[in-house]
Amino acid sequence: AQSVSQHNHHVILSEAASLELGCNYSYGGTVNLFWYVQYPGQHLQLLLKYFSGDPLVKGIKGFEAEFIKSKFSFNLRKPSVQWSDTAEYFCAVNNYGGSQGNLIFGKGTKLSVKP
Amino acid sequence: DTGVSQDPRHKITKRGQNVTFRCDPISEHNRLYWYRQTLGQGPEFLTYFQNEAQLEKSRLLSDRFSAERPKGSFSTLEIQRTEQGDSAMYLCASSPDRAYEQYFGPGTRLTVT
Numbered sequence: 399a400q401s402v403s404q405h406n407h408h409v410i411l412s413e414a415a416s417l418e419l420g421c422n423y424s425y426g427g428t429v430n431l432f433w434y435v436q437y438p439g440q441h442l443q444l445l446l447k448y449f450s451g452d453p454l455v456k457g458i459k460g461f462e463a464e465f466i467k468s469k470f471s472f473n474l475r476k477p478s479v480q481w482s483d484t485a486e487y488f489c490a491v492n493n494y495g496g497s498q499g500n501l502i503f504g505k506g507t508k509l510s511v512k513p
Numbered sequence: 514d515t516g517v518s519q520d521p522r523h524k525i526t527k528r529g530q531n532v533t534f535r536c537d538p539i540s541e542h543n544r545l546y547w548y549r550q551t552l553g554q555g556p557e558f559l560t561y562f563q564n565e566a567q568l569e570k571s572r573l574l575s576d577r578f579s580a581e582r583p584k585g586s587f588s589t590l591e592i593q594r595t596e597q598g599d600s601a602m603y604l605c606a607s608s609p610d611r612a613y614e615q616y617f618g619p620g621t622r623l624t625v626t
Contacts, residue, residue, distance in 0.1 A: 402555075432614060442556070442604070442617040488555050500546060500569070501606075501615060503555030 404504035421489030517618035538607030
């Protein structure tokens, strides 16, 4: 069965520190990859997505992610975090080529940024 | 720009009661998805519609759960004879096509006492 693994359950950083959140998926076919963010008290919002092309994708608020097909990974990065980045981050996969396009999510990583 | 809306936002019910949730997708989005999220987990797929047709149901969706999308617009998710294990956040999302990103609503938080 397809699955998405997020390696870190809770990450605590100080402002201006660099961030990297790991995400691995277990599907060998064509996939679309997503990072969603859920700020406290808000609904899930799309942070960035990868469909094809340049494996380094840029999203909102200075976030970027790199798709490494050989490693089945799609790690999220930000060079300098801010207190407002405190949120829960979810990696998701959509293997539209096979199934009906429903998203498979990781368990999420909670990011706490200390001011 | 109206996003996905869900109603109610919170529902507290007693075990054994029936509950119904509503989701209004972004207009002209053909696909509508229901997910469930429990504490410490990511959203888990329940079912989805292509227009008014329900095309896939997860094994998580027991016989007590039923979903409809009449006329391919809003959707309802009904849970009959609720159990404490049904307590969760129920999320709705819509998409114009299966290859596109999904837009999520705020969710309905269900508490079964």
